[in-house]
Amino acid sequence: MPRIQLMRPLGEVWFAGAEQLEIDTANLFTLVAALDARAPGFAAEAELHYAFAVDGRVVADWATPLTPASEVLILPRISGG
C-alpha cells in the first residue's frame, strides 16, 4: 500500500511523532481525507500550506492516482517572496 513520509515537524504536529505511515488509498484527495480523519484539521492546513510529492516529483493535481508501490512525501509548501 502507498507509503506516506512526513517531513518533520508534520509528524510531530499531526500524527504523534510518526514519520512514516502506510495508507491504502486511491489518490491524494482520498489520502488527505484519510489523514484528516486521523488528525482533524489536517486537510484544511494541507490545502493551504503543504506540498505533495509522488514518486519523487511534486504534483499539483491531487487527483494523481496512487498505486500500492507509490511513495508520497508531504512537506511544507514553499512559495517565497
Add this chain to the structure above:
Amino acid sequence: MNPPEQSFRVVGTRPVRPDGADKVTGRALYGTDFALAGMLHGAVLRSPHAHARIRGIDASRALALPGVKAVVTGADFPEAASVAIAGESAANLRDIARNVMARDKALYEGHAVAAVAATSPAIARAALALIAVDYEVLPHATSIAAAIAPDAPLLHDDLFTPGLKPRPETPSNLALHVAIDTGDAAAALAGAAAVAGGHYTTQPVHQGYIEPHACVAQWNADGQAQIWASSQGAFMIRSLVAGALGLKQADIRVTPLEIGGGFGGKTTVYLEPVALQLARQAGRPVRLEMSRSEVFRATGPAPGAVIDIRLGADKDGMLVGAEMTFHYTAGAFPGAAAHPAALLALAGYKVPNRKITGWEVVCNLPSSAAYRAPGAPQVAFAVESCLDELALQLGIDPIELRLKNAVGPGDTGPMGLPHGQIGLIECLEAARAHPHYSAPLAPGETRGVAAGGWANYGGPSTAAVALAEDGSVLVTTGSPDIGGSRAAMAMMAAETLGVPYETVRVTIADTASIGFSFLTGGSRTTFATGHAVIAAANQVIATARARAAQIWGVAADTVAWRDGAAHGTAGDSAGKVLTLAEIAGKAANAGGPISAEVGVNPAGWLPGFGVHICDCALDAETGQVKVTRYTAIQDVGRAIHPAYVEGQLQGGAAQGIGWALNEAYVYGADGRMENPGFLDYRVPVASDLPMIDTVLVDKPNPDHPYGVKGVGETPIVPPLAAVANAVSRAAGRRQRHLPMSPEQVLLGGDA
C-alpha cells in the same frame, strides 16, 4: 534527455517595456497617487512600547475634534474566534488580524493600536495625539538571546512550540522547530580531514521598497467594498481582508495599483482592513498611507539569524558531513521561513551526513515578512563561508571545491526527491570560465565567490486572451507586475499566436474582472501565469482554426496555424490563408467574439541556482569596504525578456550587498528602533556599487512550453557570502557577523 531545440521569433528579444512610458513620465498610478472624490485621510496610532498590555483606549477627545469622522481600535474588529477561513488558515488569519490592529497587547514598537479618519491629514494626525491609551508596560525581548532566555517575557501565552516530541507543557517564544537528520553527521565530522565552522549572525533587514504601503478603501451603501492598493497580490488582499473582517470575498473588489517595489514585503496586509473599517464607520472613502518611519517600524523585515555550523570535507574536498543549528527572529507573530531555510541550506551540495535544526523565535520586533528567497540568504551565508574556509584549508580553488560537490539533474535533493534539470554545475563552470574570475586583482583588492539557490514555485493562476475586432490581442491577468511580467506575458502570447509583440496589450485586472491568481511571489509569475497565458492563447488558436475551417467549409483538423494565420491544407482550401485579423473581423458572423480564459496550477517548476563573484577593496585604516567588481551568473531556464532578467540579477545582488555591508535594524535598550529612515538605515545607492555584470545561463525547463524557470529570488542568496569571503581575505579574519560595518570588519570579526 535533452528537450528538443526550439526557435523563437519573440522570446529572447528585448522589446520596449509596455509600462515604461507611463513610469518615466509620472503618469503611472502608484498606491499614494490614487484619490477619490470626498476621500478622507487616515492616520494610525502606533505603540511607543515594545511590549505592553492595553488596559483601555479613550478616543472621545479625538472623536470630538472637528473634521474627525471615524476612530477605530481593536474593539472594532471581529474577535479572532469568529474569523472565517477564507483562503488562509485560521491561525494565520488570527495573527494577521492582530498585527494590523493590536487587541489586548502591543507586541512591538510601531504596532497599530488605533486609527483615525479625518478631512485632512493634519487633522488626522492631530486627532492621534488626543487618543489616550492606558498601557501597562511589560518587559520586552528584541533579540533571539533575550527571547529564548529562561526568564524571557512571553509574547503569546498560547504558543506551544510546534514540532517537538512530546508537545511542550509550557508556552515559550520558540514558535517552530524543524529538523533534517540524514546519516551520522557527528561521526562524519569526527573523521573529516578538514572542518570549517563557527557562530554566524545576521540582523533583521528590510526589503527597502521605495514606495510606502498605501491604499484607499470605500464601503458602499449596499455592503460591498472596494479597495485600491499597491501590493504583490490583489487577490491576497481580498482574501485577507475578507478573513480579518468576516466578509464575503465577492463583496470586496480590489484594484491593483502600480507597485513601487515589494520584494516579498507586500505579500500581506497592514493598512487595508483598517482603512475599510474606517470607511465603513465614516461612510466615505479613506486613504491610509505609511510614512517611511512607519514602513520600518510596522512592516516586516526579513528575519535576523543566529547560526552555528560545522561543515567537514575529506582530503580531496568531498563534503562528508554538516551540522547546523539556526534561530530566526519571527518578530511579533510566528512565521520566519525556517522550513525553506532548512531545506535550502545545503540544497546545492551532496552532503551524505547532515543534521540541520532550525527554530523560529517570536520577539518584540515587527512581524517578519517574506523577502526575496525567504530564509535562504542567512543560512547560505554560513554554508558558503564555510566552503570558502574549506577551500583555503585544503588548498583547493573555491569554485573547484563547489564543483566537486555540486548537485546536478538526478541527484537527490534535501528531502530525498531527485532534482530535475537544474543548472548549478553549468553556473559554476560559467563562473570559472568568466574573465572576471581570472582577472588580476589590483593591489589591496580581494575576491570572493559564493553560490546559492531558491526553490521557486508554481501555484494557481488565471489568464484571459481576447481578440479585438481588428485582430489585436488583449491579455488579462491577475498577477501584479513587479518585475516586468507585462512584457513577458505579451511576448509569450505573441510567440504562441504568431503575431508581433506590438499587437499585444496586457492588463492587470481587478479581482472582479478575472479569475483567481495566487500573488506575485516565489518567482512564479512568468512560469505559472505564463502557463495560463500560453494555454489561453492556444485556445484562441483552436477557435480561430475552427472559424477558418467554417469559412472554408473544411474540417478543422485540416487547418494549420503558423505565423499568426490559418493555413488551409486540404481540398479547395489548400494554399488559402486567413490572418488572425481577418478571422477576428469575421468573428461576429462566425459564432461570436473570440476569447479564452484559462485557470492553471502547473507543477514542474524548478529551483534556480546562481554563482556570484565579488571583488572588494578594504580600507585598512577606516574599515570601509568598497565593492569594485561584481558578476552574477544564474541558470535562468530561458529568459523571455533578457533585459528584465538581467535586472532581476542586478537588483538581487544590490540588495544582497546591502545586507552584507550596511543594513540592519538597530534597537535601543528601550526596545525602540533607532534607525527608521533611509538616512540611518542605509541601502546601497548607485554610487556605492560598480556595474553589476550578469551572465544568463540557459538550461531550459522541460516542463514549461518556453523553458521558463523562476529568476527573481535566487540572486539575493549568494551575495552575503560572496562579499564576506572577499572581505575575510582582505581583513585576514573570517567575517561571521553582518552587516560588515567598518567597526565590525576591523574589530569585531572572529579570529
